[in-house]
Amino acid sequence: MLRWLTAGESHGSSLIALLDGVPAGIALTTEDLRAHLARRRLGHGRGARQKFEQDVVRIVSGVRHGVTMGSPIAVEIANSEWPKWEKVMAADPVDREDLLVDAGTGDEREIARNRPLTRPRPGHADLAGMIKYGLEEARPVLERASARETAARVVAGAIAAALLEQTAGIRLVSHSLAVGPVRVPDGTPLPTPEDVAALDADPLRCFDPATSAAMVAEVDACQKDGDTLGGVVEVLAYGVPVGLGSHTQWDRRLDGRLAQAVMSIQAMKGVEIGDGFAQAASRGSAAHDEILPAGAGDPGATGGPVPTTRASNRAGGIEGGISNGQVLRVRGALKPISTVPRALRTVDVASGEAMTANHQRSDVCAVAPAAVIAEAVVALVLADALLEKSGGDSVPEIRRNLGR
Template sequence: MLRWLTAGESHGPSLISLLDGVPSGIELTSEDLRQALARRRLGHGRGSRQKFEQDVISIHGGLRHGRTIGSPLAIEIANSEWPKWEKVMSADPVPPEDLLIDAGTGDEREIARNRPLTRPRPGHADLAGMLKYDLTEARPVLERASARETAARVVAGRIAAALLEQAAGIRLVSHTLSVGAVRVPEDAALPTPDDAPRLDEDPLRCFDAATSPAMVQEVDAAKADGDTLGGVVEVLAYGVPVGLGSHTQWDRRLDGRLAQAIMSIQAMKGVEIGDGFATAARRGSVAHDEILADPAAELGTARAANRAGGIEGGISNGQVIRVRGALKPISTVPRALRTIDVATGEQASANHQRSDTCAVAPAAVIAEAVVALTLADALLEKTGGDSVAEIREHLAATVQRQRRIVGPGEAPAS
């Protein structure tokens, strides 16, 4: 079982990523984690924060000389902007007058950041969080609800991706299907993991060269209008073996676990597995992936299509897993939306925190991370193993048994 937790606030001293159940023998370095975080900062439409805020990685346990050792991995991502927020986000009480002092710049905005945020932003956790936790301002809510938390998940996901590839040959790639109203054609080619460098270089992580410029124009138009955009991202997992997940209980179904992981990402409002909603409009005779005999395949079978997205009955079926997530437009709209000021009860304009115009490209990277974590957990559940070598042995034995069930040869033991 792979367990992971994150901790820390957006403008706190650091974020923490903690993984328990990581097997030994995964080859990993701090540079691998830095590169993963760099991918999260990419994308046209990102705000100024990505340019000046650096991710400083420190590994506090679980890794020795470039290999995991079986103990929990503890990773800290320091906030390079912490000096500006040390008083505002201090863990200990501070004198009220300290919140009226700027951070040494003489800039009135430095004082403004210290003021209570009493005008909750529509679309954010602000008001619901204030009411739930009995708070009179939104700062304690937005600091944890912020998408900045996903940096800790991207780090955890990079470790999970290394486990998947090194132990089972599973490789992932993510890309953007739509930004606002601009969408790649339905028959567009799908990327493979070998295409990841090209996707990292694209301004909106779009694999279709003809669609990417139109996406950029859509983002620029929204920015000029003082507005924001959402979109749809997709994660593809290649090389997933048959048998991850289970049909036997609701919480063991792999598609349900993946859906929960995607929906846990800030601003996600919808999930599809495979063709998802398009399949709902099809007749059953064309909706399902027919099984074909294929002696050349590892298990002796092939599929006529992959409309199910690699999962049937909550179990991986050996095809490419396809998971999509729909990201709503960013809630912090420069043209401030209507709200109330909880301090007075009067109508007001929402607080405007510095934000992106479009975060679809980084959302794809984040979705890739949570899919990796979910698949890694399912892999360990299926194969067991305290080390990479042991997982490989168990997986090889499983494949041998599956071959006897599907194709000719020795009958399975009773």
């Protein structure tokens, strides 16, 4: 069983990723984690924050000389901007007078950091969180609800991805299917693990060059209008064996576990497995993946009493909550970023007056990094399901149990 948690605030001293259950023998270095975090920072339409906030990574425990030990792994991602926020986010009490002056720079923005945030932003957790926790301002809510937390998820997912590849040969790919109204045409070939470098180099992580150019133009037009964009991302998992997950209980179904993980990403509002939403509009005769006898050497053949293959993969590699040996496909729909430069209407909870919402630095479009984040959480779910299926406390034992 693989368990994982994150801790930390957006402007706190650091974020923490904690994983328990990672087997011994996984090759892993700090540089591996840095590389995954660098992918999260990419994408046309990102805000200025990505340029000056650096991810300072430190493996605290669970790894020795580049190899996991089987003990819990803790990773710290330090906040390079912490000196600017040390008073605002201090764990211990701070004199009120210290919150009414700048940090010695003569910069009025320093004072603004200390002011109570009493104008909740529509689309954020601000107001609901303030009511739930009995808070007079939004700072304690937005600091944890911020998408900055996903840096810790990406680190955790990088460890899970290493586990998947090194024990079972499972490799993941993520890409953008849509940005606002611009969508990759139906029938476009899916990217493979060999295409990851090209996807990382694309401004919006799109595998179709013409669509990518149209996406860039849409982001630029949206930025000019002072607005934000959402989109759709897809994660593909190649080499997933038959039998991950189960039909026997609701919480063991692989599709349900994947949907919960992807939906938990900040700003996600919809998840589908395979062609889920399109299947809802089609007839059964055109919706399901017919089973055919597998020919000799068929690369898509699955084991069992009789080798079989499929005529299609509309189910996205999962049937009845169980992986069926085909390429696993999970999609997530990302709403437009809630911090809109136009400043949406809200209420100042301190005065009760109608106001416009607080506006802080934000992205115009975060679809490209959302794909990388979705890849990370899919890796975590698959790694947990793989360990559930295979058992084993070390890489050799897991490989033996999988017959590799």
